[in-house]
Every structure is written in structure tokens, then in C-alpha cells.
Amino acid sequence: MKKSTWIIAFLALTFAGDRLGGWALGTIIRDGQFRYSKLYRPEAGCDILFAGSSRGLIFYQPYIEAKTGLTTCNLSYNGLPLEMAAALLKDHLDRHTPPKVLLIEVTMLDKRMNENLTANFNLYAPYSERLSVLLKEKFPKVYYGGEVSHLYRYNGEVFQRALYYWKRPDKDWLLDRVISPTMIANVTNQPVFNFDYTDEMLVQLADVVAYAKAKGVHVELVVNPYYPPFAATIGNLDVLTAAIEKATGIPVRNYATSVTDQEGFGDYQHLNKRGSRLFIDKLLEDEVLPALEKKE
Amino acid sequence: MIFNSLTFLIFVAIFLPVYFKLKGRARLLLALGGSYLFYGWWDWRFLSLIVISTLVDFVLGLKMSLAKDAPSRKKLLYVSMVLNLGFLGFFKYFDFFTESLVTMLQSLGLSPSMHTLGIILPVGISFYTFQSLSYTIDIYRKKLNPEPDVLKFATFVAFWPQLVAGPIVRASDFLPQFRKDHDFDWNRAMSGTAQVLWGFFKKVAIADSLAPFVEQCFAEPQAFASVNLIIAVVFYSFQIYCDFSGYSDIAIGFARILGFDFPANFRTPYFSRSFSEFWTRWHISLSSWLRDYLYIPLGGNRHGTANTYKNLMLTMVLGGLWHGANWTFVFWGFLHGIYLVVQRLWGHTFGVMMCALRFPKILQSTINIALVYFFTNVAWIFFRSPDLATAMQVINGIAGLEGFAFVNVMNKFVVLKGFLLTGMLLAVEITDFKWGYGRLVLQKPAFRVASFAVLLWLIAIFGTFGSNAFIYFQF
Numbered sequence: 016m017k018k019s020t021w022i023i024a025f026l027a028l029t030f031a032g033d034r035l036g037g038w039a040l041g042t043i044i045r046d047g048q049f050r051y052s053k054l055y056r057p058e059a060g061c062d063i064l065f066a067g068s069s070r071g072l073i074f075y076q077p078y079i080e081a082k083t084g085l086t087t088c089n090l091s092y093n094g095l096p097l098e099m100a101a102a103l104l105k106d107h108l109d110r111h112t113p114p115k116v117l118l119i120e121v122t123m124l125d126k127r128m129n130e131n132l133t134a135n136f137n138l139y140a141p142y143s144e145r146l147s148v149l150l151k152e153k154f155p156k157v158y159y160g161g162e163v164s165h166l167y168r169y170n171g172e173v174f175q176r177a178l179y180y181w182k183r184p185d186k187d188w189l190l191d192r193v194i195s196p197t198m199i200a201n202v203t204n205q206p207v208f209n210f211d212y213t214d215e216m217l218v219q220l221a222d223v224v225a226y227a228k229a230k231g232v233h234v235e236l237v238v239n240p241y242y243p244p245f246a247a248t249i250g251n252l253d254v255l256t257a258a259i260e261k262a263t264g265i266p267v268r269n270y271a272t273s274v275t276d277q278e279g280f281g282d283y284q285h286l287n288k289r290g291s292r293l294f295i296d297k298l299l300e301d302e303v304l305p306a307l308e309k310k311e
Numbered sequence: 312m313i314f315n316s317l318t319f320l321i322f323v324a325i326f327l328p329v330y331f332k333l334k335g336r337a338r339l340l341l342a343l344g345g346s347y348l349f350y351g352w353w354d355w356r357f358l359s360l361i362v363i364s365t366l367v368d369f370v371l372g373l374k375m376s377l378a379k380d381a382p383s384r385k386k387l388l389y390v391s392m393v394l395n396l397g398f399l400g401f402f403k404y405f406d407f408f409t410e411s412l413v414t415m416l417q418s419l420g421l422s423p424s425m426h427t428l429g430i431i432l433p434v435g436i437s438f439y440t441f442q443s444l445s446y447t448i449d450i451y452r453k454k455l456n457p458e459p460d461v462l463k464f465a466t467f468v469a470f471w472p473q474l475v476a477g478p479i480v481r482a483s484d485f486l487p488q489f490r491k492d493h494d495f496d497w498n499r500a501m502s503g504t505a506q507v508l509w510g511f512f513k514k515v516a517i518a519d520s521l522a523p524f525v526e527q528c529f530a531e532p533q534a535f536a537s538v539n540l541i542i543a544v545v546f547y548s549f550q551i552y553c554d555f556s557g558y559s560d561i562a563i564g565f566a567r568i569l570g571f572d573f574p575a576n577f578r579t580p581y582f583s584r585s586f587s588e589f590w591t592r593w594h595i596s597l598s599s600w601l602r603d604y605l606y607i608p609l610g611g612n613r614h615g616t617a618n619t620y621k622n623l624m625l626t627m628v629l630g631g632l633w634h635g636a637n638w639t640f641v642f643w644g645f646l647h648g649i650y651l652v653v654q655r656l657w658g659h660t661f662g663v664m665m666c667a668l669r670f671p672k673i674l675q676s677t678i679n680i681a682l683v684y685f686f687t688n689v690a691w692i693f694f695r696s697p698d699l700a701t702a703m704q705v706i707n708g709i710a711g712l713e714g715f716a717f718v719n720v721m722n723k724f725v726v727l728k729g730f731l732l733t734g735m736l737l738a739v740e741i742t743d744f745k746w747g748y749g750r751l752v753l754q755k756p757a758f759r760v761a762s763f764a765v766l767l768w769l770i771a772i773f774g775t776f777g778s779n780a781f782i783y784f785q786f
Contacts, residue, residue: 018497021756021759021760024760025760025763025764028760028761028764029763029764029767029768032764032765032768033767033768033771036768156776160776164771166768166771166772167771167772169772170771170772170773170774172724172725172728175724175727175728176724179724190718191718192716192718192719195536195713195719196713197533197534197711197713198534201533201534
């Protein structure tokens with residue numbers, strides 16, 4: 016074959032493989048059990064909706080469903096930035112029957128969240144105008160890169176998780192380990208932990224709360240538990256909750272020190288399954304979550 | 312300018328067609344101008360260092376060849392060494408030695424009033440200094456005739472593919488290649504492109520995917536369970552390999568497209584069965600430079616066992632220091648020196664013991680490879696750590712074996728991806744080693760087309776496109 020024919024063959028193969036691969040991965044993702052795949056399918060309505068960062072993952076869904084008899088969806092993700100959470104929440108509210116309760120874990124109002132995570136959601140951009148707009152604005156190279164190469168849309172951890180949860184439910188996603196003795200010993204050496212939030216974040220949260228309320232959703236804002244000695248190192252949690260209450264007009268339920276069982280923590284900021292059950296029992300006790308007998 | 316950036320892609324897209332369009336001195340001028348642009352994109356002020364080194368070594372080379380006696384030649388060589396090593400010493404080591412001296416004097420109860428200057432390290436200075444030095448040393452040794460054309464010499468020193476992170480190409484290998492214009496050659500372009508793509512895959516897909524996990528663990532080792540620290544060390548061994556050998560592949564590949572042959576810089580180093588073999592497979596251009604211009608002039612292995620060990624240690628420690636102005640690099644070099652000495656002392660006995668125990672050959676090789684890899688990783692801990700205290704924290708964290716369970720592995724998806732990619736790397740390297748996969752790519756056009764496409768798809772899915780600098784830029 017002529018050299019020019021080989022070049023054309025190479026370009027054609029690269030393009031066709033990219034499109035075919037993109038289509039195949041897209042099909043897998045669309046049909047998967049991962050939370051965002053379900054979000055962008057019509058059937059994923061639920062009674063209780065959760066959102067947050069990795070600290071929002073500790074709403075252990077199997078236990079909540081058993082205790083309340085209600086269906087749950089969780090849009091939380093490790094390091095999920097608020098603007099991304101807001102887009103996902105609004106998409107959920109637009110596409111499905113509004114939930115009875117929406118619980119937002121508010122410590123995600125922090126600049127330390129992973130802003131680049133938004134770029135990872137490129138694989139869901141074809142299903143959401145809101146996501147596409149956000150990506151175009153924040154990560155134009157990533158968005159247009161995904162237009163040029165469809166395989167590139169699947170470049171990121173969100174895709175890997177979506178693939179992992181292709182055939183299995185993700186409601187069990189909670190790191191189930193016990194805090195290490197080294198971490199326990201080091202907690203006193205931790206520097207003061209301050210939330211680094213912005214006014215823009217407060218406005219975004221107020222906006223999403225108002226959006227949910229307008230759809231008739233009961234919204235609860237909560238601070239999930241911290242390992243108590245670590246909670247003592249937080250400098251401005253009260254300031255943060257006061258600012259949120261002022262911005263949203265609804266109270267923040269502060270559970271920062273509500274779980275004291277050391278065995279209930281995976282690390283300073285995350286409960287394990289044992290701790291999550293203890294925490295959920297408190298939420299039920301305080302009627303933040305509707306208990307089984309009260310669901311009607 | 313770094314290879315994994317959009318700017319570089321634009322640069323190459325313009326440079327290559329113009330390069331092949333031009334001939335003779337016009338082409339050389341473009342190569343030199345392109346190289347200075349490539350370097351100056353980072354910081355144009357430091358171009359002056361390259362230009363001064365180039366001009367001085369060019370003139371000294373000519374003068375050395377005209378000098379009538381050995382002492383005169385030696386004086387000229389000293390001028391070259393003082394200038395080149397002076398630049399290197401000042402920009403790379405001044406602050407380090409000042410700080411170390413202040414710390415030492417303070418520990419003696421003195422309070423010296425010495426200050427560091429906060430000097431910026433010019434990118435690639437260690438590489439082009441060694442490259443340029445090899446030229447004057449070889450002329451001094453009468454192994455090389457001086458290059459009479461300043462344009463060719465300047466292009467040799469600053470040639471953009473390997474200017475900032477090697478491979479360190481000897482003048483005797485490189486300069487003769489300037490004697491004729493290289494026309495565009497389809498087969499060279501294809502094999503060069505294959506190496507460039509493979510280098511990009513190693514850098515942007517493997518090295519940059521492993522980097523965040525490694526970074527997290529080495530930033531705060533006391534916060535991580537031992538299983539994470541072990542993974543971080545293993546990942547770092549592949550991160551640095553893929554980062555550096557990826558750069559070398561891209562450099563060698565582009566040079567080949569442009570018509571130049573550079574020697575290989577890496578040959579599957581983690582399959583080495585001894586430490587001496589490791590150093591013939593890892594950063595070959597530096598290790599052979601150190602062998603030829605330091606170890607052998609020191610006496611090599613010619614003056615008895617004790618002197619051999621002393622020369623080995625000195626060479627490895629200075630090799631460590633070449634990498635960076637930090638005691639961690641010095642200790643890394645020291646460890647490798649110890650490994651080489653220990654291997655000379657007991658390596659043979661160990662081999663005899665395995666034979667006596669009737670270990671099959673393959674088991675012997677596996678044990679040797681595992682041991683070399685293990686001890687290389689111990690040394691990498693020091694190389695990667697910001698200071699010796701952090702390195703000890705990592706070692707203590709691993710040795711404590713606390714939380715040695717799968718559940719304690721953090722970022723499991725990142726870890727899974729890391730192992731998947733390193734698995735791919737090993738699969739390709741093994742198949743290449745065993746069945747000549749690389750030759751197949753070059754010989755069968757259909758296989759070549761498919762390989763290029765697959766590499767591009769893999770880069771699209773697994774690549775990290777944040778224009779992360781290459782690790783060896785800091786050296």
C-alpha cells in the first residue's frame with residue numbers, strides 16, 4: 016500500500032475506534048448502577064435524597080432504607096465541590112419525582128473540595144445541559160476535548176467508579192475501616208482546622224435550597240459527625256453554620272460531636288458503618304429522617 | 312516548553328515541516344533558533360548561560376587542539392571545567408552548601424551570618440553542562456577533533472529534543488551526525504513516532520497517574536497505613552521510571568525523526584539481576600558518563616580492592632549529588648554505592664549458594680531481580696523524600712506494618728488504575744524483550760497503524776493533561 020493510504024488508514028482507524036469505543040463505554044455507563052448513571056435515567060426517583068462530599072457518603076443507605084422503609088438516593092462523592100453538587104441536585108429535581116426529604120451535608124462549603132472533580136463528570140455531559148454549561152464555563156478544554164475525542168470523556172475516576180458499579184449497586188459505598196492508632200495518637204498534633212468558604216458558596220447553597228423548596232421538598236441541612244478530638248480542633252464551625260442559616264433561612268443541625276464511639280470512625284472526618292448506624296439512629300430519633308412507623 | 316503541553320505541539324507542528332524544507336546552514340540555524348526558543352520559553356534570561364558555555368567551550372576546544380604541549384592543554388581544560396562546573400555549582404549547589412554550613416556551624420554553637428541567595432535553578436543545567444564538558448575532555452584526551460563550525464557546536468549543546476533532561480549525548484556520537492543534511496525518511500519517521508507515542512503514554516498516562524498518590528503519601532507519611540506507603544513506594548519506582556524514560560523516549564524519537572541517532576537511555580532496568588547491571592540499564596547516558604569521566608579517571612578498579620570500593624562510593628555519591636542539592640540525593644547515591652560494594656563482596660557467594668541449593672536458573676534470576684528491585688526501592692524512598700526525616704518516617708511507617716489490610720488502601724480506584732497501567736507497561740516491556748514487539752511495530756505497517764491508534768486511545772482514556780513537568784527538569 017502507498018504511504019498516504021497508510022496515513023489515511025491510521026486516521027480512519029483512530030477516529031472510528033474513538034467513536035466506537037466512546038459509544039460502547041457510553042452504553043455501559045448509561046445502563047450501569049452507579050448513582051449518576053441512574054440519575055440520568057428516568058426511573059431513579061426516591062423518597063430521601065442525600066448530597067455532600069465524602070462526608071455525605073456516610074449516610075449508609077441500606078440501613079436507612081431498612082429503618083425507614085423509604086427509598087434513598089445519594090449524590091455524594093469524595094471532594095464534590097458545591098457547584099457540581101448543585102448541578103446534580105437540580106438535575107435530579109428536574110428529572111424525577113421530587114423526594115420527600117433532601118439532606119445536604121454542609122461541610123462541603125469549603126475551598127478544599129476538589130474543584131477539578133467537575134471535569135471528571137464530562138462523561139455525563141451529553142445527558143445534561145446544566146453539566147455541559149458548567150463544564151464549558153469552568154473546564155472548556157476538557158469539554159471540547161471530549162467533543163473531539165469521545166474516549167477522552169471517560170478519562171477520570173468518576174468513569175472508573177461508574178464502570179465498577181456497572182452491574183452492582185453503589186448504596187454500600189462507605190469506607191468500612193477503624194481509625195488507626197497512629198491517627199488517634201496524632202490528633203493532638205493537628206493544626207486548627209478552619210472552613211474556607213466563600214460568599215458565592217453560600218449563595219449557591221441558598222439557591223439550591225430554594226430550588227428544592229419550590230418543588231415541595233423538605234430540606235434538612237446537617238453537619239455530620241467528626242472524630243470528637245478532631246472536632247475540637249475546628250475553629251469556625253459555628254461561624255460557618257451561622258452564615259449558612261442566614262443565607263438559607265433554615266437551621267443547620269450540628270451533629271459534629273454526636274458520635275463518641277471511637278470504633279465508629281474510619282478516620283478524623285468519616286464514620287465507618289458502625290458509626291454510621293449510630294448516627295442514623297440519632298437522625299431518626301430527632302426525626303430528621305422519618306422513622307418506619309411514621310412514613311405514612 | 313515541555314513536551315506534554317499544547318505549546319509544544321504547536322511548536323513541533325511548525326518546526327518539523329520547515330526543518331525538512333530547509334537545507335544546510337539554514338536548517339542548522341532553524342535547529343539552533345528552535346532550540347533556544349524551546350529553552351527560552353521557560354525563562355529567556357538563562358539562555359545566556361548556555362550561550363556563554365557554548366562559546367567558551369567552542370573557543371577552548373579550538374585552542375586545545377592548537378596547544379603545543381600537555382600542560383597548556385590541561386590549563387585550557389581547567390578553564391572549561393571551572394566555568395562549566397562553576398555555573399553548575401553556583402546555580403545548583405550554592406544555597407545548599409551555604410545552608411549545610413550554617414547548620415553545621417550552629418550545631419557547633421556558632422552563629423554565622425551567612426545567607427542563602429534563593430537562586431533559581433536553570434532547567435537542564437546539569438545535562439547540558441555534562442554534555443558540553445564531555446566535548447572539552449574528549450578533545451583534551453585527543454579522542455575528538457574540535458568542531459570548527461560554531462553553529463554546529465551550538466546546536467549540539469542546545470539541541471531541543473534532549474536539552475533539558477537528556478539523554479546526555481557525547482560530542483563524538485553527535486557532532487559527526489551534523490556532517491550531512493538528513494532528508495525526511497519515512498521509516499525513521501515511523502520508528503521515531505512510535506517511540507514518541509510510547510514516551511507520551513509512559514509520561515502522561517502512567518507517570519502522571521501515579522504521581523498524586525505518591526505525592527499524598529510522601530507529603531504526610533505518618534497519616535497513612537503501611538499498606539499505602541508500600542504502594543506509594545512501588546508507584547514511585549514506576550512513576551520516576553516512566554517519567555524519565557518517557558522523556559528520553561520522546562527526545563530520542565524526535566531526534567530520530569529529525570535524522571539523528573541517540574543512544575538508548577533505559578533498558579528495562581527493573582529486570583536487572585544485579586546492581587551493576589541496573590546501572591547499565593538505568594539512565595545509561597549518565598552512568599556511562601560518570602564511568603568514563605569520573606570512575607575510570609579516579610582509578611576505576613585498577614588499584615586494588617579498597618581503592619575500587621572507594622572509587623565506586625565516590626562516583627555514586629557524586630552521582631547522587633548531581634541529581635539535586637539535597638542530602639537525600641547524596642544518601643541515595645551512597646546507598647547505591649554500598650549496594651555495588653556489597654555485591655562485589657558477597658554477590659558471587661550468594662550465587663554459588665543458590666547453585667548449591669540447586670535452585671533452577673529461572674528461580675535464581677527471579678530472586679536476584681526481586682532483591683535488586685527491593686533495594687532499589689529502599690533507595691528511592693530517600694530520593695523521593697523532601698528530607699531525611701521524611702524518608703525515615705516512610706521507612707518506619709512501612710516497618711510498623713500497621714493497618715496492613717486491603718480495607719486500609721486509600722483511593723482504591725487510583726490504586727487500581729495505577730496497577731492496571733504498570734501491568735500494561737510490564738506486559739509491553741516483557742513482550743518486547745521476549746518477542747521483539749518493537750521490531751514488529753516497525754516492520755509490519757498494519758501492526759504499526761494499529762499500535763499508534765491503540766496508544767492514542769489509551770492516552771485519551773488514561774492520560775493526565777495538566778502539563779505536569781518532568782521530574783528530571785529539577786535536576
